[in-house]
Amino acid sequence: MANYKIEGRLTVPTGGWAISALETTGGLSALVTIPAGDYYLTTSSGAATSSLCSTLATLLNASALGSTYTVALDDTEDSATGKITITSSSSGFIVYWTNSATGDDLRDVLGFTGDTADSIGTTATGAEQAEYLWLPNTHRTNALSPEPASVTYDMGAEESDYTITVAPGGQSKRLVYNRRFVENLESEHILGTKMWKALEVTVNESLQRFWEQVIGDNGFPIRLHPDRSADTVYWTWVIDGDGTNFNPSPVVPNWYGAKSLWRFRWGLRKLVS
Numbered sequence: 001m002a003n004y005k006i007e008g009r010l011t012v013p014t015g016g017w018a019i020s021a022l023e024t025t026g027g028l029s030a031l032v033t034i035p036a037g038d039y040y041l042t043t044s045s046g047a048a049t050s051s052l053c054s055t056l057a058t059l060l061n062a063s064a065l066g067s068t069y070t071v072a073l074d075d076t077e078d079s080a081t082g083k084i085t086i087t088s089s090s091s092g093f094i095v096y097w098t099n100s101a102t103g104d105d106l107r108d109v110l111g112f113t114g115d116t117a118d119s120i121g122t123t124a125t126g127a128e129q130a131e132y133l134w135l136p137n138t139h140r141t142n143a144l145s146p147e148p149a150s151v152t153y154d155m156g157a158e159e160s161d162y163t164i165t166v167a168p169g170g171q172s173k174r175l176v177y178n179r180r181f182v183e184n185l186e187s188e189h190i191l192g193t194k195m196w197k198a199l200e201v202t203v204n205e206s207l208q209r210f211w212e213q214v215i216g217d218n219g220f221p222i223r224l225h226p227d228r229s230a231d232t233v234y235w236t237w238v239i240d241g242d243g244t245n246f247n248p249s250p251v252v253p254n255w256y257g258a259k260s261l262w263r264f265r266w267g268l269r270k271l272v273s
Contacts, residue, residue: 001227001229002076002077002078002227002228002229003078003135003136003137003138003139003228004136004139004140004224004225004226004227004228005075005133005134005135005136005225005228006133006134006185006210006222006223006224006225007040007041007042007043007132007133007222007223007225007234008040008132008133008134008210008213008214008215008220008221008222009038009039009040009049009132009214009220009221009222009223010038010039010040010052010109010131010132010214010220011036011037011038011039011218011220012034012035012036012037012038012039013036014036015036016033016034016035016036017033017034017105017106018031018032018033018034018098018106019031019032019033019056019095019096019097019098019106020095020096020098021060021063021065021093021094021095021096022093022094022095022096023065023066023067023088023091023092023093024091024092024093024094025066025090025091025092026066026091028064028065028066028091029064029065030060030063030064030065031063031098032056032059032060032063033059034052034055034056034059034106035055037049037050038050039051039052039055040052040132040223041053041073041075041130041132041133042054042073042075042231043223043231043232043234045236052109052110053071053072053073053084054071056071056086056110057069057070057071065093066090066091067088067089067090067091067093067122068088068089068090069086069087069088069089070086070087071084071085071086071087072084072085072087073130073133075133075135075228076228076229077228077229078137078228080135080228081129081202082111082129082130082133082135082202082204082205083111083125083126083127083128083129083130083202084110084111084112084125084126084130085123085124085125085126086116086123086124086125087122087123088122088123089122090122091122092121092122093116093122093124094115094116095112095115095116095124096115097112097115108131109130109131109132110126110130110131111126111127111128111129111130111131111203111204112124112126112127112128113126113127113128127203128202128203128204129202129203129204129205130204131204131209131213132210132213132214133204133210134194134205134206134207134210135194135205135228136187136190136194136207137189137190137191137194138187138188138189138190139187140185140186140187140226141186141187141188142184142186142265143183143184143186144156144157144182144183144184145157145183147226154181154270155181155183155235155270156181156182156183156235156268156270157181157182157183158179158180158181158182159179159180159182160176160177160178160179160180161176161177161178162174162175162176162177163175163177180269180270180272181269181270182240182267182268182269182270183224183235183237183267183268183269183270184265184266184267184268185224185237185243185265185266185267185268186263186264186265186266187263187264188251188261188262188263189251189261189262189263190207190248190261190262190263190264191258191259191260191261191262192256192257192258192259192260192261192262193205193206193258193259194206194207195207195208195248195262195264196208196262197209199257199258201258207246207248207264208246211243211246212246215239215243215244216246219238219239221236221237221238221239221271222236222237222238222239223235223236223237224236224237224268235270236270236271237268237269237270237271238268238269238271239266239267239268240266240267240268240269241266241267242264242265242266242267243265243266243267243268247264248262248263248264249262249263249264250262250263251263
């Protein structure tokens with residue numbers, strides 16, 4: 001079983017995110033636009049959210065381009081880079097990030113730093129890790145419940161809002177408003193490079209940057225995949241408690257380098273849509 005991963009929800013604004021693709025063999029070109037809406041990088045959930053990678057591949061393949069395209073995120077192994085690769089089946093290609101309303105937002109989210117120019121080969125891989133993704137170097141600790149093997153089970157402890165009234169004679173009545181699932185997202189021995197922006201080896205790999213993009217600036221929900229190799233198994237949570245601030249603590253005091261070790265704990269509440 002591979003380590004866990006977390007994806008953050010992202011929102012494509014009104015007007016969408018557009019790219020222009022040019023095939024270097026045959027000269028075919030197309031303009032495609034990611035529609036406005038809520039996305040995760042790899043997972044979709046009915047009409048509520050879509051997979052950004054799958055949506056981009058579908059749009060490229062439905063366009064006037066001559067090749068078949070795939071958009072793949074390297075995130076299934078413990079050694080995964082978190083980088084996205086766009087592949088053409090038969091032609092070299094150039095992608096221009098052309099959404100004038102939002103600049104290069106789509107390019108940045110996918111982890112690219114410039115046009116994916118390649119006049120000979122058929123693949124282009126981002127120089128950076130994709131945004132809205134965190135791939136820790138170790139497993140979770142102190143979960144409140146076992147991690148089931150499928151989404152048919154609810155994950156986490158249960159709590160309820162209730163009021164108890166007690167009569168003078170000792171008779172009592174309990175009024176329950178609702179029940180909900182809560183969990184911990186907690187890990188120890190996270191490398192400094194995976195925790196802090198200033199120590200990143202690959203841009204976007206740190207939890208600090210993920211927290212800023214997803215939680216600190218937007219309050220978006222996250223999807224926790226207990227096994228990063230299984231995209232279909234996840235739970236969607238909103239951050240509560242300690243996770244509303246970014247405040248990891250060192251495992252060893254006064255050790256701050258790239259190989260330093262850190263711990264963090266976030267409270268989670270199951271998102272019910």
